[in-house]
Each structure stands twice: as structure tokens, then as C-alpha cells.
Amino acid sequence: MRFITGAGASGARSYQPLATADTTDLRYWLHWRVGLCALWVLGCMSVAAYLIWRREGPGADRRPGGASYPDNPSAREGRRRPDGVLYDDEAWRPCLRDIHPAWLLAYRLISFFVLLSLLVVIVISDGGNIFYYYTQWTFILVTIYFGLGTALSIYGCSKFTDENVAAVAADMEHGTNYIAHGVAAKTAFDEHDGGREIAGFWGYLLQIIYQTNAGAVMLTDCVFWFIIFPFLTVKDYNLNFLLIGMHSVNAVFLLGEAALNSLRFPWFRIAYFFLWTALYVIFQWIVHAATPTWWPYPFLDLSSNLAPLWYLAVAVMQLPCYVVFKLVIKLKHCLLTKWFPISFVRG
Template sequence: MAFSSSPSLLPPSSYTELKDAWHPSTTANTTESSYWFNWRVMICCIWMAIAMVITAFLMFKYEGFRRKRSGDGGDGGEKEWSGNVYEDETWRPCLRNIHPAWLLAFRVVAFFVLLIMLIVIGLVDGPTIFFYYTQWTFALITLYFGLGSLLSLHGCYQYNKRAAGDRVDSIEAIAIDSERARSKGSDHHTLQQSQYSSNPAGFWGYVFQIIFQMNAGAVLLTDCVFWFIIVPFLEIHDYSLNVLVINMHSLNAIFLLGDAALNSLSFPCFRIAYFFFWTIAYVIFQWTLHSVVHIWWPYPFLDLSSHYAPLWYFSVAVMHLPCYGAFALLVKLKHRVLQRWFPESYQSPR
């Protein structure tokens, strides 16, 4: 989260006060060995190691496409593997009545708006702005909408091609799948899903799904900390925020929630591992940078010279759970509501 503001957007006196108040300051010399070889760093390394082990375990155990597995019950049914991602899920809207072109248009608009904001922020505040976790996440969500635009463009081509003709094979496949579904006692919801391609997503489809779930937690984490902790503190001290800072901590969540409301992507909980991985990568980057360069910490709680550093690191790790869980609940609520209100048009993840 960056707090530096542009002189062109704030009165000179207000800008000076805000910059002086929030400009990060250096504490101990981070290039000295005594800074790193102590009990505080050791405990923080233990937190990091535990998080990395859990992250690696979840990734290797659940990620990747696998064929349907037998259910635990005695009905002989099959359950979808949680790590599966299908090709059409990356571009298909959640309602059949919504043309994929609408999702494409939304993603294109979001991409260019976020890209322009990212460029402007970089020009106004300089390259050091990318020392902050917020800018990392902002760049990641911009990448998400850029990749999503390309996948939606490809999906629209496939959709129009399918609508124009060559439906003989697909109709036969639908009939076969429908008959199998009836023989297994499946409901209308299962019959709807059989009408779509069962081809697994390629490399970029999986990358897109992973970035989506990484952004889900990271955007909520940065925006919640900003609006519920930092802004009230600024109000108490009569500091004003410029338009760039406000938009940066609002448009990212608005666009991501809008895309989540429209898309058909699943949201398996095990991919919280990538959210942790994203934060771990940022912390490792900061540690590596500070070990060779004596520079300010972008966030005070990252400073390992504080006796409360282990508590701060542990607290930030715990905050990942409610942020990711809140987004997962929103996605689940969306599917429940759409399935109840639009049963004939609803297209859920498999």
C-alpha cells in the first residue's frame, strides 16, 4: 500500500504533510549479519517454512486435471476432481442467456482501465511504488484481465463457430451423455452440464484459474486493510487522499467482483495455497533486497528489528484465511442464488 501522493493532485502543504507522515524510514542496517542472525528472524523463518510446506503439499496433492473419481457413497456415482479446469469455463458466462461477448467486453474494459491506472501510478510516484504489495497485486489483476480478454476472444470464436454449424457430433454427444445421466438418476442440473465441452483446459487456462484465486484473496487483503485500518487513521489526523489512491483500492475489487459474478470459474479452497505463495514470494523479495541494500521497509511490520516482528508475521498469515474465505463464500452464494433464480439458464462449474 503506497501512501505517497502527487503534488499535482494535492495542495503543496497537504502533500508535504502527507509525504512526511507516511514516507517510510530506515531503522537498523539490514545489510549487517547481526540483523538476520537472531531469534526474531528465526521464528519468522519458521512461520515461512511452515507456510511453504503446506502450500507445496496442497499444490502437489490437488492441482492438475484428473478423471472423475468414484464417489464415497454406495450409489456408484462419480465426483469431479477439485483441481479440474475445463476449457470453456475460462470464457463461458454463468448464465446461458448472457452471450460470451459481454464477458469479453467487460474484461477488455477492465484491462485497459487498470493498465492505464498502473502506468499513471508508475509515472507519478516512480518505480519505487512497486516495492509495495498493493502494486504487485494491482499488476497481477491487470494481467488477469489481459489474459482473460484473450481467452474470452478465443471462446467467442469457438462459440460462434459452434453456433454456425458443425453440430452433428456435438448433438450425438449430448444425446449419449444425456442418456447416461438419466441411467444414473442425474437431475436437470447434470443434463445442462453435459451440453458443454469436457475438454480439459490448457496451460493458460490453468494459469488463468490460479491467478483468479490468487487475486481473490490478495485484493480483499489489501483493500480491507486500507479501508478499515488506514483510512480511519487518516481521517483522525485530517489527511486527505488523492484520486489515484482511492481508485487503486476500489476499482480492483469492483472489477474482480464483477468478473466473478459473470464467469463460470470454480473456486476450490485448496488454491489458497497460491495466495500464500504470492505473499511468500513478496516477503522473500523484500528480504533478499534488504540483505544486499540498506533501504526502507515498505511496511513497518516487515521490519525484523522489531521485537514484535514474529507476531506481526503470524498475524498477517492468519489474515489470509478470512480474506480468502470471504471471497469463497461470495462465489458459493452466487451459485446458490443463480441456481435458484435462473434454473433453466444457470451454468455452474462442473
């Protein structure tokens, strides 16, 4: 893969990769390199499919080899829930009981509008070709996450208010004093009370997108700053505000979200990160099989003898990227458990 530099849309020096082979030629795809790269991709997808089938959802433990998790809330009391189970209130409540859900709503709303505005500016500046890149795919997914999160937070705030109104009415009816705003709703946060509602489709979708973004954002930013950026520096490429924003703002907002929300972070959902990356690779293969065009990332070019090593390296790199975010979540739990032992909500 070769590159040339020239004036970009913003007037700065940019790079344009040049195609090294005709990807529409059948002989290009019948090479041993393609078969080996396809093996890495299919291997990741197979592992992901098994993990999802085995662990996802409230019915996962009823599959072969698992202990059943009762549908009856009273029967679940005192039992440890499986990793694949998500409660409805976890999609919208903060990780501390003393924080009103409206604060998480405000954060998600601001993040959504900032990311959406940046995305619109980039499309206007550089055109639709930006969607050719994994970075933009992930950036769109992060934006969708905050949009969906905002909608669920609005629903959660409404539900939170209704619960408090009902609790006040019950206290007045029984002649008890209402101590503090939100106390009644806090009791529903206990892990083993047996009365918490299992999340619906949108709650699970939010959780899946959240953990997909966790790995994908780390991967895009690490690849850019540690692999692509040094190359661009050698080529005298001038970074602009939009390029820096696309490879930093997404991580900043997602880390802030992780610090505030109460969503769980089980290991098995790395499967969705695997599928997201594999989907992008397959998309690139389909596009190149239909059109002789350049590869957005040099290491995706299958004409190089090093292509299988590059594909394997990217596949392996997904693990540490996901681990980094997992460690951030663990650090958050350790600190909040120490600083706010009563207020911290343990998922």
C-alpha cells in the same frame, strides 16, 4: 519504524517511513525474531506446496491416496470431477447459458484498459518505487488477469461461433429446425456429458491467477482501509484519487468478474495466495539484505520484538480474506440457482 510527512508527487501530504536498523548487517538476520518469522513463511509455503501437489490438475487423483480420473471422455461420463480439474470452456463462458460470451469479453476488455490506464498514470505520477508495495504487485496481477481473460474470451467467442455454425449446418442437413441461437452450444455445458475438453495451460493459469487475486485483493484492501488508513488519518495524510483507486477499483472489477464468469472456486487454491504473499515477503527480505532501505509496511520490520506476532497475524489474516470471497461465490451460486435454475451453469 518512524514516519515523517511531507509533500508527495501530487502535492498532498504523504508519509515516508524511516529505516530503524541497518538491514545489510549480518547481525540483523541472525536474531531469533527473524528465525521465527521465517518459520511462519516457510510453514505457509509448505502447506501450499502440499495442497498443490495433492489437488491440482486432472492427474491429482492418481497420486497416492486418490481415485483415478480417466483420461477418456466417455469413461468420465456420470462421474464427479475432482476439484483440480478445469474444463476449457469455463475460462470464457458466462455463468448463465442465456448470456453470450461476448458480454464477458466486453467486461474483461473494459476492465483491462481501465486498470492498465490507472497503472500507467500511477507509474508516471509516483515513479517505479510503487512496485515496492504489495498493493501494486496485486494490482498488476489483477491487470494481467483481465488481459489474459480478454485473450481467452476472444478465443472462446470464436469457438462459440464455430460451434453454432456447425450446429445449424447439422440441423439443415437432417431437416430439423434451428430453434434459437446458441442452443447447440448450451448442450456442451452439461457437467456429466463426458465430452468436455480439459483446459490447457492458459486456462489453468487464468484460474490460478483468479483465485490468487481473490485473496490478495481482499488482503490489500482490508489492510489498507482497516490498518494503514486510520494511521494515515492521524498523521493528517490527504487521500487522493489514485490512492483510493488502487485500493478499491481492483476489488470492484474482480467482484464483477466473479458475478459473470463460470470459473470454479475450490478451497485448495488458497495455496497460490499463500505462495504469492510469501514471495513478496521473501522479495522484501532479499532487497533489504542487499540495500539498507525503509520497509514499505511497518509490520514487516524485523527489528521490532513484535515482528513475529505481526507476521503471524498477517499469515492468519489470509484465511478470512479468502473466506470472504468464497462466501461471495457461494452467495452467487445460491441466488442464480434460485433465480435462473435452468440457465445457471453449475461448475
